[in-house]
Amino acid sequence: MKKRSINFGFLILGLLAFAFLPSCYYDNEEDLYPSPPACDTTNITYSATVWPIISESCTSCHSGSGAGGGVLLTNHAEVADACNNGRLLGAIRHESGYSPMPKAQAKMSDCDIKKIELWVADGTPDN
Ligand code: HEC
Incomplete structure (x- = not known):
């Protein structure tokens, strides 16, 4: 026992x-x-998703007469142009053949890049 x-x-x-x-x-x-924190890729729009990222990280160098590389990023038409010729995505993905952006700063987060890619894949709508 x-x-x-x-x-x-x-x-x-x-x-x-x-x-x-x-x-x-x-x-x-x-x-x-x-x-990593989840990347929310629902309801992507130009005004609520893309423009806040571009105005925060890019417009300081890409506006006015001294715009970097002559690339203007101050409104929807200009941002859509830079996306549609492939230069904007090449630059933020740091692809070879493109000047890496944002210049002399850390690469953007994978999540922000993904959001811009999805907006481009959607046809760069002005929404
Ligand atoms: C500190 C200033 C600065 C910032 C911030 C900046 N850029 Fe640039 N950008 C430049 C300059 C200067 C050039 C011209 C090429 C060079 O000198 O590298 C350029 C070039 C480019 C080009 C053309 C690249 C090519 O190889 O064709 C694109 C597209 C671009 N920038 C997009 C962006 C985007 C998108 C952002 C924000 C994520 C951004 N830039 C942030 C200064 C800047």
């Missing part, structure tokens, strides 16, 4: 160890490799 209760105690310990070890492992993995 006595021996049996000791074995039962070990059994419970063993089960607890199995129950907790995996959760420790997954907790650590999340700390080490946090998943």
Whole structure:
């Protein structure tokens, strides 16, 4: 009777160890490799999605007579032009053959690039 209760105690310990070890492992993995915040690509429009990104990161150098590379990015028609000739996407994706943009700054987030790509794929609507 006595021996049996000791074995039962070990059994419970063993089960607890199995129950907790995996959760420790997954907790650590999340700390080490946090998943990136989700990229919301629903309801993409020029006015609410694309223009805020361009005006924040690009228009300071791409307006007026001294616009970088002669590329103007101050309104829908100008942004759509730069997208439709392929230069804007080439530049923000840092593709070879294009000057990487935003110039001398960190590459834009994958999420912002994705949003602009989707707007271009949608036909650069003025919405
Ligand atoms: C600090 C100033 C600056 C910022 C910020 C900037 N640009 Fe530029 N951009 C330039 C200059 C200057 C050029 C001319 C080429 C060169 O000198 O690299 C240029 C060139 C370009 C070109 C033509 C590239 C080619 O190879 O044909 C595009 C398209 C462009 N920029 C888009 C953008 C976009 C989109 C942003 C925002 C994400 C941006 N730029 C931010 C200064 C800037």
